[in-house]
Amino acid sequence: MSGSLLIKNGVIVREDEKQQVIDHGYVFISDGKIKEVGEGDPTRSADTVIDAAGCMVIPGIITAHTHLYGILLRGATLNIxxxxxxxxxxxxxxxxxxxxxxxEDAYASALSAGAEMLLSGSTFYADTYSGPNSIEGSLEAIADATVKLGIRGVIAFEVTERHSADEAEAGLVEAEQFARSEYMKSELVSMMVSIHASFTVSDELIERSVELAKKLDVPLTIHTSEGLVDLYHNLERYGERTVERLDRLGALGPKTVLAHCVHVNETELDIMEQRGVAVAHNPMSNMLNAVGVAPVAEMLERGIRVGLGNDGWIFDPFENMRTALTIHRLASGNPSAMGPEQVLRMATIEGAKCYGVEQSLGSLEIGKQADITIVDGSRLPTPLTAETAVGHLLNSIGNRDVRDVIVGGKTVVRNGHLESYDLSEITRRSRTSAETLWNKLARD
Ligand SMILES: [Zn+2]
Incomplete structure (x- = not known):
């Protein structure tokens, strides 16, 4: 572990309960943890000092739902x-x-996607891998990339019965085996049980997945009414809406993260609230796939935890934040339907709450892991102060402005350069995987 680290002279956006922003302050870190957050000039020095003058110092951004392998489809001209x-x-x-x-694709894409997230200020991802012909060993490959990059990942293999019951079985076995993997001893890696979506799985598989998540004491995640296909499948076959069916099968609880929840009604929101589930909101992906707008303002009003994800598409969290800010205003015709503070919380502390890691991540508070993103404010066209910081994060900042990223006290991005791994090697490997994948898809 690196020694002590001092970040000074920055605008500190803490994202604590009081939503404090310090105009000119510092963060002192030792043994990978935040030991002091203060105003003005620090009284002590450290082994390493980062001058954050003109910068915003924010919690490492939590990506509450992604598919790392989605990066391999960037720019693909699929002949479909x-x-x-x-x-x-x-x-x-x-x-x-x-x-x-x-x-190998799982590994190469985890490297390139993880690198892109770090370079964009995200220090944590909740990833679901879906490769029915590459199940065994996929989670260790993704964990290996996660550890090498120095990012945090809660990772999962997505079980489904699209093709066969055997496929589902292999997915559950992979999760169980990974739970015993050496990678689980890493502070950076944890796991969850992931079910694709209710329209590709039987009641029995949902129940078995719920059981496995309980046995391993890990979160459970499932795509939930992302499109209407999910809702109609459940109504037609079971006479239940998606959340009702998941509730009957015991899948809903405080450790459940429902991805999307675009097509949920009041009854379902009632159930979600009662069961204390969390939601991963993916507004850019929802727009890309034209599935609709999740009722996120209603969820927040009910106290449902909502984190922000990218669903494997655009990994720049600032773009996703901006979309979360605007999509609900457009959908409701109300320019106050969603505020910058609410969105920033979704991308930080609320995302941490979704995965039960809010005691150690998601805000800049004493005792927490030092997962910190330093955003360069030098391109800002208007003043940067404690009052303007959150507005700038939502209105002005993009991933090009991310200067330094620290995970567990270790600097993994310095001055916009990835320190933990050779980026050209990552790019080479990712391009090779993408090319092979595209060729295979062209032959189908
Ligand atoms: Zn997804």
Whole structure:
């Protein structure tokens, strides 16, 4: 572990309960943890000093839902009939890609996606890998990339019965095996049990997944009414809406993270509130797939925890934050439907709460892990002060402004450069994987 580290002269956006912002302050770190956050000039020095003058010092951003392998589809010109709805997006884009993936692809994409997230200020991801023909060893490969990059990951293999019960079985086995892996001893790696979505799994598989998550004492995640296909499947087959069915099967509790929840009604929101589930909101992905707008303002009003994810598409958290800010205003016709503070909380402390890690992550408070993003404010066209900081984060900042990123007290991005791994090697490996994958998809 590196020695002590002092970040000074910055605007400190703490994201603590009081939502304090310090105009000119410092953060003192030792043994990887935050030991002091203060105003003015620090009285002590440290082994390493980072001058954050003109910068914002914010908690490392929590990406509450992603698919790291999604990065391999960037720029792909897939020769497919244009999808007309979400089910066709899955059938024509994602599922053929899933099937073509190899364990090397899982590793290469975890490296390139994780690097991009770090360089964009995100220090934590909740990843779901879906590769029905590359199940065994996939989680160790992703964990290996996570540790090498020095980012935090809660990782999972997505179980489904799209093709067969055997496929589901192999997914559960992979999760159980990974739970015993050496990687789980790393402070950076944890796991969850992931179910694809209720329309690709039986009641029995949901119940078995719930049981496994309880046995391993890890979070459970499932895509929930992202598109109408999920809702109609459950209504037609079970006479229940998606959240009702998940509730009947015991899948809803404080350790459950429902991704999307676009098509949930009042009854379902009632159940979600009662069960204390968390939601991973993915507004850019929802727009990309034209599935609709999740009722996030209502969720927040009810006290439901909502984190911000990217669902494997745009990994710049600032773009995702901006979309979360604007999409609910557009959908409701109310320019006050969502505020910058609410969105920033979703991307930090509320995201940490989704995965039960709010005691150690998500805000700049004494005793917490030193996961910190330093954002350069030198391009800002208007003054940077304690009052303007949150507004700038939502209105002005992009990933190009991320200067330094610290995870567990270790600097993994310095002056915009990845320190933990050779970026050119990552790019080479990722491009090789993408090219092979695209060739396979072109042959199908
Ligand atoms: Zn997803």
């Amino acid at each position: 009939r244009p999808p007309q709805d979400f089910a066709q997006v899955l059938q024509r884009v994602w599922w053929p890609a899933d099937e073509a993936l190899t364990v």
